[in-house]
Amino acid sequence: MNEFIGSPFFGVVLSIVMYAIGVWINKKTKSPIANPLMIAIVLVIVFLLVFDIPLEEYNKGGDIIGFFLVPATASLALAIYRQLWLLKKNFLPVIVGCAAGSLASMGSVYGLCQLFGVGEQMTSSLLPKSVTSPIAMDVAAMLGGIPSIAVAAVVVTGIIGAIAAPGMIKLFRVKNPVAAGVAIGTSSHALGTTKALEIGEVEGAMSGLAIGVAGVLTVIFAMIIG
Template sequence: MLNELLETTKYLGLAVSLGAFMIGLKLSKKYPYAFTNPLLIGTILVIGLILVLDIEVANFQKSAQVLSDLLTPATICLAVPVYRQFKILRENSWVVLISCLVGMISGLVTIIGLALILQMSETTTLSTLARSITMAIALDTTELIGGVAGIIVAGVIFAGIFGTVVSNLIFRIFRIEEPIAKGLAMGAASHAMGTAESLKASELQGAMSSLAMVVSGVMMVGLIPLAALFVQ
């Protein structure tokens, strides 16, 4: 019955997704812990609903398509804090470039290394290479090298959620307090989700994270095809 309702109701999936996120947001405000990230809670709630009610994923995805359509414009809007902090960003341009390059190369090496250890198939490996960049770039890049869209979507979401959940703990362990360093790490490792989390801390950290996300995405467009040749 719900599958039929999703097919006939254009925005039911959107309403369910937003409702799950709002529940996560309220829980996050009431219990401000790392694991109460609203996106994580919302994702778990939606997955649970799909499993319990035996909903066709394709029907739900179609009903929530507007969220995917808004992904690129939302990413572009992150340019606002970059513009506001442009002077500081320009003064640290080499730090940004080197940090992003090291982060992307280490990420690719880690993925390929794990793929070899776990004996992952070629298709699965190709579908996880872009997991450290924003969804708008990761999807197109993965499809171009022959990867599976569903796998990279899950990979990007997991990377974003995991980064936002463990980031504060990692920063405390390594005593990282500089907003520029935090922002670069979050943007390079957790893309848009990390940037959204960084904006909560400060505009400078958010601007650095946004810039790192964009620079990392551009770099990966060139690095991923090279890594794909090695995998193939």
């Protein structure tokens, strides 16, 4: 048993099992609050604490899963390609929408950090919370922040976005699928995009596109700030 825990397979198997449980709970409850990823994170933490397993042992396999984050994000290009005509038709609104969303995200984080007296390093770590993890880690490091905290902020933001997106669209009566997709992708990156794909193909394509555009714009804004 100790040999299994000390191998990379432990982290991989544990993550898959806990996520499968999260998916099962989500299907049974049919509630957006029962997000599979959020459930999996909680279950993994509880499991490690109960059995007193060091995080380092889990990360031997967890890092392997993290390696596939970039190609998984890139695979969203397929949905974008299918809606390429729609992108060409709405090129300017998409760029402006992503820019506005990125500025709103970074501006709100900076303002709240200043209001609550959060230190400069923590502020730099939280600024890229609305972009995908690989970009957020680089932006945080560039600004003098802590990449691991940036990743945590990205995950929390994505989960909140995936849970809240359908309700927010209904609340503000967003009828345009392009606008809905861009808003979801810009504010809650890949996790939000998984929900956008459930809402509709156009929403999913535009959300996937917004991940890349918002990521590039966030890097540019961070360079200006830095």
